Structure formats: C-alpha cells, structure tokens
Amino acid sequence: MARSLDFFGGLKLTLRHLVRPTVTNSYPAVKRPKQPRQHGRHVLNRYEDGMEKCIGCELCAGVCPVDCIFVRGLDNPPDHPVSPGERYGYVYEINYLRCIHCDLCVEACPTQAITESKLFEFSFTNRADAIYTKAELLVDDEGNPQRLPWEDWREGEAEMTGGWMRAASPNGAADFEGVVQWSGDLGYGVRAPEGGQSGARDDEATGTKSIRRAFARHLEPEDVPLDQRGLPGLVSRARSTLARRRTKAEP
Amino acid sequence: MSWASVDPLYAHGLNLAVWVILVVRLVVAFAVLLNAVILMIWFERKAISDMQSRIGPQRWGPFGLLQTLADGIKLIFKEDLVPAEADRTVFKLAPYLVVIPAFITFAIVPLGGTMRIAGHTVELQAANPPMGILIMLAMSGISVYGVMLAGWSSGSKYPLLSSVRASAQMISYEAALGLTVVTIVLATGSLSTHDIVAAQAQGVWHWNVLRLGVIPFVVFIIAITAELNRPPFDVVEAESELVGGFHTEYSSFRFAIFFLAEYMNTITMSAVIVTLFFGGPAGWVPPVSHLRWVFPIAWFLVKTVAFAFCYVWFRASLPRFRYDQLMDLGWKRLIPLSLGWMIVVAGFLINRAWGFAMAAVVLLAWTVLSRAFELGQGRERGAHAVLPTVGERPLPGEVLRSRTDEEER
Numbered sequence: 175m176a177r178s179l180d181f182f183g184g185l186k187l188t189l190r191h192l193v194r195p196t197v198t199n200s201y202p203a204v205k206r207p208k209q210p211r212q213h214g215r216h217v218l219n220r221y222e223d224g225m226e227k228c229i230g231c232e233l234c235a236g237v238c239p240v241d242c243i244f245v246r247g248l249d250n251p252p253d254h255p256v257s258p259g260e261r262y263g264y265v266y267e268i269n270y271l272r273c274i275h276c277d278l279c280v281e282a283c284p285t286q287a288i289t290e291s292k293l294f295e296f297s298f299t300n301r302a303d304a305i306y307t308k309a310e311l312l313v314d315d316e317g318n319p320q321r322l323p324w325e326d327w328r329e330g331e332a333e334m335t336g337g338w339m340r341a342a343s344p345n346g347a348a349d350f351e352g353v354v355q356w357s358g359d360l361g362y363g364v365r366a367p368e369g370g371q372s373g374a375r376d377d378e379a380t381g382t383k384s385i386r387r388a389f390a391r392h393l394e395p396e397d398v399p400l401d402q403r404g405l406p407g408l409v410s411r412a413r414s415t416l417a418r419r420r421t422k423a424e425p
Numbered sequence: 426m427s428w429a430s431v432d433p434l435y436a437h438g439l440n441l442a443v444w445v446i447l448v449v450r451l452v453v454a455f456a457v458l459l460n461a462v463i464l465m466i467w468f469e470r471k472a473i474s475d476m477q478s479r480i481g482p483q484r485w486g487p488f489g490l491l492q493t494l495a496d497g498i499k500l501i502f503k504e505d506l507v508p509a510e511a512d513r514t515v516f517k518l519a520p521y522l523v524v525i526p527a528f529i530t531f532a533i534v535p536l537g538g539t540m541r542i543a544g545h546t547v548e549l550q551a552a553n554p555p556m557g558i559l560i561m562l563a564m565s566g567i568s569v570y571g572v573m574l575a576g577w578s579s580g581s582k583y584p585l586l587s588s589v590r591a592s593a594q595m596i597s598y599e600a601a602l603g604l605t606v607v608t609i610v611l612a613t614g615s616l617s618t619h620d621i622v623a624a625q626a627q628g629v630w631h632w633n634v635l636r637l638g639v640i641p642f643v644v645f646i647i648a649i650t651a652e653l654n655r656p657p658f659d660v661v662e663a664e665s666e667l668v669g670g671f672h673t674e675y676s677s678f679r680f681a682i683f684f685l686a687e688y689m690n691t692i693t694m695s696a697v698i699v700t701l702f703f704g705g706p707a708g709w710v711p712p713v714s715h716l717r718w719v720f721p722i723a724w725f726l727v728k729t730v731a732f733a734f735c736y737v738w739f740r741a742s743l744p745r746f747r748y749d750q751l752m753d754l755g756w757k758r759l760i761p762l763s764l765g766w767m768i769v770v771a772g773f774l775i776n777r778a779w780g781f782a783m784a785a786v787v788l789l790a791w792t793v794l795s796r797a798f799e800l801g802q803g804r805e806r807g808a809h810a811v812l813p814t815v816g817e818r819p820l821p822g823e824v825l826r827s828r829t830d831e832e833e834r
Contacts, residue, residue: 184742189476
C-alpha cells in the first residue's frame with residue numbers, strides 16, 4: 175500500500191520546486207559568472223615593456239592534440255627585436271574550428287606567451303574567420319585581448335587570463351602554491367597567484383566557488399552546506415551580497 | 426414541452442433580440458475557449474518550467490504570453506504535408522473530428538449564473554439541451570474516431586499503433602467515466618448540466634464531491650485524464666515509444682488543430698469536473714447591488730484554473746503508465762469501483778436500509794472479484810510467465826548483489 179502511494183511524493187516534490195528560484199537564467203541577456211580558470215579564446219601575451227613573449231619554439235603546436243596551432247619562428251631582427259632573445263613567433267595561427275580548449279598549449283609554453291581568456295561565446299560566418307592569426311591573438315597596447323566583432327565579451331572575461339597557470343606552480347607541486355614563477359604582463363604587471371588545491375585557498379579574491387555552494391539555494395535541505403542552512407545561512411548570504419554590492423559600488 | 430422550459434431566453438418567443446443574444450452568446454463562448462487555449466498552453470509551459478526549475482517562455486509579450494500565438498503563426502506558415510500512402514479524405518477529415526467535439530462539449534458547460542439583458546433572462550451557457558451531460562460522453566466518443574482515423578489514415582506504422590492504443594484506452598476509460606456520470610445523474614435526477622449545477626448551489630456540503638463521497642470524483646478525474654490522453658496516461662502520444670503518436674504524420678495547420686483540440690479538451694474537462702463535482706459557478710457572492718453576475722463567473726474560473734493546474738501538475742510529476750498497467754487500472758480497479766459506488770449511492774437514494782444492503786452486496790462482490798483477479802494473475806504468472814510485475818521482482822542491482830553474495834560464500 176505504501177508503495178502504491180509513492181506518487182504523492184512525486185507530486186509533493188514538484189510543488190516544492192514550484193516555489194524555488196530557477197536554476198537556469200535567460201541566457202544571452204544574463205550570464206553566469208565564469209570560473210577564474212575557464213578555458214576560452216587564447217591570447218598571446220606581451221612583457222611589461224611591450225615585447226612579445228612568444229619565442230616561436232612550436233611546443234604548443236607540438237603538444238596540441240587536434241593540430242589546431244600553426245607556428246613558425248624567425249630570428250629576431252637585430253635592430254628592432256620583437257621578443258627578447260633569439261627568435262620570435264613569426265606566424266602564429268589557431269584554427270578555432272578544431273580547438274578543443276584543453277589548455278595543453280598553455281601548459282607547454284615555456285614563457286607563458288599563450289594563455290586563455292574566459293571568452294568562449296564567439297561564432298563565425300565563414301571558415302577564414304575561424305583561423306585567428308597573430309594579428310587577432312596578440313594583446314593590444316594596454317595588455318587587453320582584442321575584441322573582434324563576432325565575439326561577445328562581457329565584464330571580467332578579459333582579466334585574469336591564464337588563471338589555470340596561476341593556480342599552482344608550473345611543476346604542479348603544492349609546495350610552490352602561491353609562489354610567483356611567471357613573468358609580468360603588459361598593462362597588468364606580475365599577476366597575483368590564485369588559491370590552489372590546498373586548504374589555503376583565497377576564494378574571496380579569486381571568486382572561486384564550489385558547485386555545492388553556488389547552487390546551495392537549489393539543493394535539497396540535507397545537501398545544503400552547514401553554514402548556509404536556516405537563519406545563519408540567510409544572514410551570511412545577505413552579508414556576502416552586501417559586500418559584493420559594496421565592492422561593485424566602490425570603483 | 427414548451428420552448429421556455431429549454432431555455433428561459435425563449436420565454437417571449439423568438440424575436441430579433443433573442444437571435445442576436447443567441448449568436449453573441451455562441452461567439453463569446455467560442456472566443457473564450459480559443460483564448461483560454463492560448464492561455465492554457467502558456468500556463469502549462471510556465472508552470473511546468475517552474476516545477477522543473479526553468480524559466481519557460483518569456484520572449485514574446487509580457488511573461489511570454491504571446492508565445493502560443495507565435496507558435497501558431499509559425500505552424501500555419503509551414504508546409505502542409507500529406508503522406509503518399511495516406512487515405513487523403515480521411516486524413517484531412519480526422520482533425521476536425523477531434524476539434525469539433527471539443528467545441529461542442531464546452532457549449533454545455535454553465536459558465537456563470539443568469540444575466541438580464543434587455544428584459545431577457547440569459548443563461549451564461551452556450552446551450553442547455555435536455556440531454557445535457559450525455560453530450561459530453563457522446564462527444565468524447567466521437568473524438569475517439571478522430572484520433573483513431575488520424576492514426577489509421579496516415580499510412581504509417583507508429584500512428585497506426587498509436588490509434589490502436591487510443592481506441593482501446595479511450596473506450597475502456599469511457600466506461601468508468603460513464604458510470605460516475607450515472608451516479609451524479611441519479612443523485613440529481615436530471616441530465617441537464619444546468620440542473621446539476623443548480624442542485625449544488627446551496628453550499629459546499631451540497632457539492633457532489635462531498636455529497637457522493639470522494640470516490641466518484643477520484644474515479645472521474647483519473648478516467649478523464651486517461652480520456653484526454655494526458656500524462657500519466659499519454660501512451661497514445663508516448664514520444665519515447667511511438668515517435669509522436671497518432672499525429673506523427675501531421676504538419677502545419679492540421680497539426681495545430683490537433684494541438685488546439687487537445688488543450689481545448691483539457692480546459693473543457695476541467696470545466697466539466699467543476700460543473701459535476703464542485704458546483705460550477707456556485708460560490709460566495711458579496712452583497713453588492715451591481716455586477717452580481719461577475720462573481721459566479723469568477724468562481725467558475727478559479728475552480729477551472731485549479732483543475733487545469735492539476736493536469737499540469739500531474740504531467741510534471743507522474744511517469745507514464747505502461748500499457749498493461751493502464752488497462753489493469755481501467756478494467757480491474759476503476760470500472761468495478763465506480764459500478765459498486767453507483768449501486769451503493771442508488772441504494773442510499775431509496776433509503777438507509779437499501780443503502781446498507783447494497784453496500785454489503787458490493788463488498789461481497791468486491792471480495793469475490795479481487796479473489797478472481799488474484800487467481801487470474803496467478804495463472805498469468807505460471808510456467809510461461811515472462812516477467813513478474815514490477816515491485817514484486819527484485820531490481821537488477823538486488824539480483825547482482827545476491828549473486829555476488831553467493832559467490833563469496
């Protein structure tokens with residue numbers, strides 16, 4: 175008998191969901207905040223003095239699992255060098271019809287020349303547009319990625335490029351977490367390290383949130399993180415909203 | 426029988442004013458139903474998306490209200506295909522066999538009380554024929570033909586399977602439906618929907634849902650959901666099994682008509698439930714001197730929307746019945762239940778002694794019947810049984826666990 179009345183449970187569940195806030199949002203108008211380590215469209219970085227970081231070593235092209243990167247290096251002209259050192263990336267092309275945004279190129283790069291912004295919402299009307307050359311990939315004179323007409327840039331997507339790289343030291347050892355092992359970027363200087371995998375993460379500064387926390391209001395009561403349950407949860411949520419509003423109003 | 430007993434509108438004979446009122450009343454009923462369909466589709470999509478934590482339509486008009494209109498316009502401008510193997514005449518006829526009964530059923534529903542217009546008493550009901558509620562049963566019978574012929578004439582196998590299911594399902598649930606209607610007619614002593622509503626007008630305790638016990642209402646709402654082919658009884662349109670069901674081969678305007686009919690039926694049947702069990706437009710009317718006729722309409726609307734919500738709620742919550750479960754529920758549970766309840770109600774209508782005697786008889790019959798079902802099911806599950814019923818057989822995980830347990834031992 176109890177089993178045959180189970181469907182009342184289903185009816186109750188849908189009623190409960192009726193009054194909960196929605197999980198989805200009206201997408202093109204409203205977008206979810208992106209994670210700091212989101213893999214998006216690549217950028218080619220420059221040093222703080224404006225020199226290009228790429229040295230044309232082709233390691234990115236070698237490691238690329240889908241062969242979407244094409245690089246050719248050339249000796250630096252002695253009178254006006256493009257990059258510090260011997261060679262520079264003369265041709266740099268990424269075919270975005272093939273790229274899977276795995277970020278292996280970012281890991282392979284010895285000079286942190288190639289990193290990824292958080293932009294993934296771009297589309298093309300022809301194949302030629304899908305091949306980004308150095309002219310499109312290189313950051314501009316302020317150190318920001320170029321915004322092409324078919325790209326939907328939103329606030330914050332151009333900052334924190336290469337968040338993944340800054341998450342831990344290049345060799346992945348946790349001892350080096352928070353230790354800067356990268357060069358400065360044009361316009362931004364030496365970028366701050368991100369809280370990594372250990373307990374010493376600085377979520378406030380980087381905006382990282384675990385999925386369970388981000389969706390706390392949509393979970394079953396027993397799955398909600400302890401500090402977000404009930405009245406204390408209400409207070410802490412209100413406090414964090416206030417803090418966010420204040421930081422937004424300040425600049 | 427004089428004309429005036431059919432409708433108080435004819436009390437002073439047929440003159441021009443009466444004709445105008447008649448036509449206007451029909452057109453208004455028609456327009457109300459069509460607009461209600463647009464709102465119902467919007468309401469269903471919006472409510473279901475809320476239950477699934479989505480946003481739902483929001484692009485066209487405020488809160489996405491015009492989404493249905495946009496969809497309709499899109500459908501009309503699509504190509505109208507008739508499959509090469511189709512029986513062309515029947516194929517084109519079928520949608521109308523579904524949509525016209527839907528309209529006619531709505532005509533007998535009393536939407537409000539009475540109004541005085543230019544000295545004439547007007548019932549807010551498109552038609553009040555003496556056979557009343559029988560029209561609903563007749564029309565749902567005809568709409569079976571629409572669904573059946575649509576599936577058959579498509580010249581395609583999935584629609585054919587769907588139409589076979591549709592005819593079997595709708596016919597078996599019509600029996601339970603008819604028996605509950607008989608209970609109400611017995612208690613009211615009239616077939617006319619106007620009289621059924623009038624008999625419930627005295628207050629909540631006179632509403633059939635309480636007066637006849639809750640059982641007829643429960644049977645009716647289950648049977649009517651099956652009759653509408655709405656979830657959880659939508660085996661006719663089971664997308665996962667039959668592509669799109671009987672209207673797989675339909676496109677453009679003809680498909681729109683099926684869609685329209687489905688939602689018209691949903692609204693109409695919500696209204697019929699309200700009429701039969703919840704007193705129709707009956708409800709509290711505040712002591713005001715003007716616009717008193719608005720309140721019954723408002724009550725009727727509130728009740729109808731509540732049941733429309735129930736259908737949406739069922740759709741969002743309940744998984745689809747398997748075909749044999751559907752037949753089980755119809756023949757072995759609902760029909761005996763509604764028949765037994767009808768006999769008991771009939772007994773109590775004579776006097777108490779008859780009532781208790783009938784209850785005893787029904788209980789006895791119920792015991793015999795359930796024993797018979799048990800025996801029959803035991804025979805079904807004999808040596809050649811394919812699978813025991815769900816709930817009585819172990820789940821795959823449990824089987825696996827028991828096997829590994831044995832191996833470890």
